[in-house]
Amino acid sequence: MAYQYDLFVIGAGSGGVRASRVAASKGYKVAVAEGSALGGTCVNIGCVPKKLFVYGSEYGHGFEEAAGYGWSHKGVEFDWSVLRDNKNKEIERLNGIYGNMLGNAGVEVISGYASFVDAHTVEVAGKTYTAERILIAVGAKPFIPEFSGSDLVVSSNEMFYLDALPNKALVVGGGYIAVEFAGILNGLGVDTALAYRGDQVLRGFDEDIRAFASEEYNKSGVDVRLNTDVESIELVDPSKPDGERLVRFKDGHTETFGLILYATGRVPNVGSLALDKAGIETGKNGAVKVDNNFTTTAPSVFALGDVTDNIQLTPVAIKEAMALIDYWFEGKEVSFDYDNIPTAVFSQPAIGTVGLSEQEAEARGLDFRVYQTDFRAMKHTLSGATTRSMMKLLVNNADEKVIGAHMVGDYAGEIIQGLGIAIKAGATKADFDSTVGVHPTSAEEFVTFSAGALKPRK
């Protein structure tokens, strides 16, 4: 049977753009449907605008810190609308680049939300399209639990377009998005509290890193409240829907905030796809089930990125797309390595991590040792800031390989990328030791760990 396209991609985000662009450049006839802006979550309401906000908010501390270096200033003002609107312009520029990239590769861009008619057919805005293969790359969307007043909170989506910043904000959650936005709001001068229902933020990260980062967030001005959960929320004045919100916490105390951000996870964006019409099965939270070749339960339909039950990171979606391309064009079975994926949390201070945490290494029954240090970074000897950095290296005793590297501190995201290469390449502690440090940097601590930095372990 002849299809209109070799490949129809649903969603022009991190994974979908890469898959459609490369498939078209290799000769497939490709269309991509996008219901919103080109580039997806990362470009429009994720990584990119978030990082611009982080940069913007870091200046907030910078003015104070510059005093120790001789700078004085008379009154500093921040105008949220300038940051927001300049960010919008930059994102529009990127949307244009994505459009050109797809166009130049010969990909047909179809505007609108797609849904399945059958395993080879989708419908977009009343028109049907047939394809030999269909790729689901629709990403994820914010999950907000339902409770009395949950309609009075915002998700990360809205944070990028706020009309004005509040005087006081509450961030609920303890993952990447919660700690990143708590840092952004705090840096921009908003009185910020972060409420997390568990014992410590950033579940899944190394325990020492979690505790250290949480303490540093507190020192930087974020009021981190652990074991704290919201019972209900109401308007202080019901005639003012945009006005102050009264939060009733589960411990009984009440408090008002101008803005409440819920960053309580993201779930696959499958609602409008009519997956059942194509025989596509879903699992946990609606994630599309795939085998190791990203093939769904319908053999002509594939899925990757945040819509599957996997690590939700842009470089992961992009690498999955490239692996799928190799599978289609070269018949290479995919064996995607989800171990040793470096990642950064762009909180203030930032976190960089790659490989195993101490707890994961223990759970795997490994015999390993841990080098650990924390110190005041050189910059802050004059800045007057009390902020400290932490670094941690895990070494497997059996083969001397470095199996985990973790950092809290300035530039942690930049530093961890190189360590990711070393660990992926199987570097040993001796390889680290024989590498000449870059001086004076914080990063050099990773190549100068001596026995004196060994962490006593039970």
Ligand SMILES: Cc1cc2nc3c(=O)[nH]c(=O)nc-3n(C[C@H](O)[C@H](O)[C@H](O)COP(=O)(O)OP(=O)(O)OC[C@H]3O[C@@H](n4cnc5c(N)ncnc54)[C@H](O)[C@@H]3O)c2cc1C
């Ligand atoms: C606030 C925030 C900050 C983040 N920061 C980082 C970071 O710093 N680093 C990092 O690596 N990751 C970050 N992420 C995660 C990253 O954005 C995602 O992992 C990545 O975008 C997933 O790519 P994807 O291709 O699976 O989906 P997406 O990029 O989400 O793209 C999916 C696209 O599909 C479209 N779509 C949905 N349904 C349909 C339909 N039926 N028809 C047509 N189109 C449809 C959507 O409009 C969207 O454009 C962040 C996420 C958020 C929310």
Ligand SMILES: NC(=O)c1ccc[n+]([C@@H]2O[C@H](COP(=O)([O-])OP(=O)(O)OC[C@H]3O[C@@H](n4cnc5c(N)ncnc54)[C@H](O)[C@@H]3O)[C@@H](O)[C@H]2O)c1
């Ligand atoms: N820097 C980055 O690379 C970056 C930045 C942002 C997001 N991301 C990706 O996006 C994903 C989603 O981010 P996220 O922060 O929304 O999710 P997350 O899964 O990292 O964190 C969700 C948090 O919400 C809490 N939570 C869940 N349900 C709750 C409830 N009912 N009440 C109170 N708290 C609740 C969880 O315990 C957890 O702490 C991340 O896992 C990450 O993969 C990456």
